[in-house]
Amino acid sequence: MASPGFFSLELLLNSIGLLSVVWLGLKAAWGLARALRIHVLSWVWKGVDLASYGPWAVVTGATAGIGKAYAHELARRGLNVVLISRSMEKLKQVAAEIEEKHGRSTKVIQADFTHGSEIYEPIRAALQGLEIGILVNNVGQSTDKLLYFLDTDNIDKYIEDMEHCNMLSIVKMTQIVLPQMVARRKGILINMSSVAGHRPLPFQLMYSATKAFDDYFSRALDMEYRSKGIIVQSILPFFVASNMTDKIIKYFKTPAKSFARQALNTVGLTSRTNGCLHHWIQSGYITHLSGIISSS
Numbered sequence: 001m002a003s004p005g006f007f008s009l010e011l012l013l014n015s016i017g018l019l020s021v022v023w024l025g026l027k028a029a030w031g032l033a034r035a036l037r038i039h040v041l042s043w044v045w046k047g048v049d050l051a052s053y054g055p056w057a058v059v060t061g062a063t064a065g066i067g068k069a070y071a072h073e074l075a076r077r078g079l080n081v082v083l084i085s086r087s088m089e090k091l092k093q094v095a096a097e098i099e100e101k102h103g104r105s106t107k108v109i110q111a112d113f114t115h116g117s118e119i120y121e122p123i124r125a126a127l128q129g130l131e132i133g134i135l136v137n138n139v140g141q142s143t144d145k146l147l148y149f150l151d152t153d154n155i156d157k158y159i160e161d162m163e164h165c166n167m168l169s170i171v172k173m174t175q176i177v178l179p180q181m182v183a184r185r186k187g188i189l190i191n192m193s194s195v196a197g198h199r200p201l202p203f204q205l206m207y208s209a210t211k212a213f214d215d216y217f218s219r220a221l222d223m224e225y226r227s228k229g230i231i232v233q234s235i236l237p238f239f240v241a242s243n244m245t246d247k248i249i250k251y252f253k254t255p256a257k258s259f260a261r262q263a264l265n266t267v268g269l270t271s272r273t274n275g276c277l278h279h280w281i282q283s284g285y286i287t288h289l290s291g292i293i294s295s296s
């Protein structure tokens with residue numbers, strides 16, 4: 001027969017075990033319910049009415065891939081759109097498509113975000129007078145080759161381009177647009193990080209590190225400005241079909257149009273998301289798998 005001391009220790013351990021199982025079960029159920037609200041119910045029950053934040057949206061890197069899809073989707077939901085990219089020809093083409101398809105106004109700004117701070121005064125001047133409800137900091141670059149850091153071609157330029165395009169652009173565009181949003185106590189900032197900013201990605205380390213910066217910048221900004229009526233959202237997608245991923249991977253890519261539509265449904269419901277249900281499932285799977293690998 002067990003002694004009373006042993007019995008009470010066994011009871012204590014059993015209770016801790018049971019409470020842990022209940023806690024993990026509740027946590028999983030809460031996670032699933034939240035994912036259902038954010039990624040499924042949001043198709044019919046949106047978090048916010050995007051057009052009510054102001055008549056204009058600004059999208060950087062707006063002539064292809066995810067940026068172009070966001071620009072179209074925002075126009076479809078009733079916003080006028082400012083498109084910013086390097087090629088004037090592509091800008092005019094996308095602007096014409098948006099005006100024809102969605103009947104909204106557009107404005108184009110030609111800028112190369114690999115350049116330094118000097119590009120932002122002309123951008124500020126071009127945005128003067130527009131009531132901007134939404135800024136989508138989408139522009140970003142990666143490389144199509146997986147390389148050791150020191151084997152990168154033209155490495156000094158590469159480092160500077162990645163810093164400017166993937167990090168400085170978000171900071172400076174936010175600095176330009178945020179004051180008017182704070183003054184109105186209303187605005188949405190969407191920053192395109194990547195799942196590569198959540199987990200280190202060797203052989204694309206500058207991309208991975210700059211995307212981690214984007215995610216941290218967004219999260220801290222959200223903490224600072226939430227109480228001032230500003231929604232800040234960090235997006236960490238997996239593979240979306242675009243010029244960037246076309247050379248890297250053939251399968252498992254979400255069409256950009258579908259991604260933008262789903263990701264915009266989540267605004268106001270979550271400040272940090274993989275953007276769509278499919279990517280949320282991939283993220284859960286990878287997190288679980290990497291947990292097993294790192295603990296084994």
Ligand SMILES: NC(=O)c1ccc[n+]([C@@H]2O[C@H](COP(=O)([O-])OP(=O)(O)OC[C@H]3O[C@@H](n4cnc5c(N)ncnc54)[C@H](OP(=O)(O)O)[C@@H]3O)[C@@H](O)[C@H]2O)c1
Nearest residue numbers: 061063064065066086087112113140194239240242243244
């Ligand atoms: N695709 C994915 O699977 C994926 C996954 C995670 C995160 N992301 C992030 O999502 C964002 C968009 O990626 P994407 O795949 O849609 O890229 P993409 O297809 O390569 O399109 C990039 C867009 O940015 C513009 N752009 C590129 N470099 C620029 C520069 N230096 N200055 C100004 N505009 C520039 C391009 O237009 P011009 O060439 O005309 O300038 C184009 O409109 C990036 O921040 C990326 O890191 C993408």
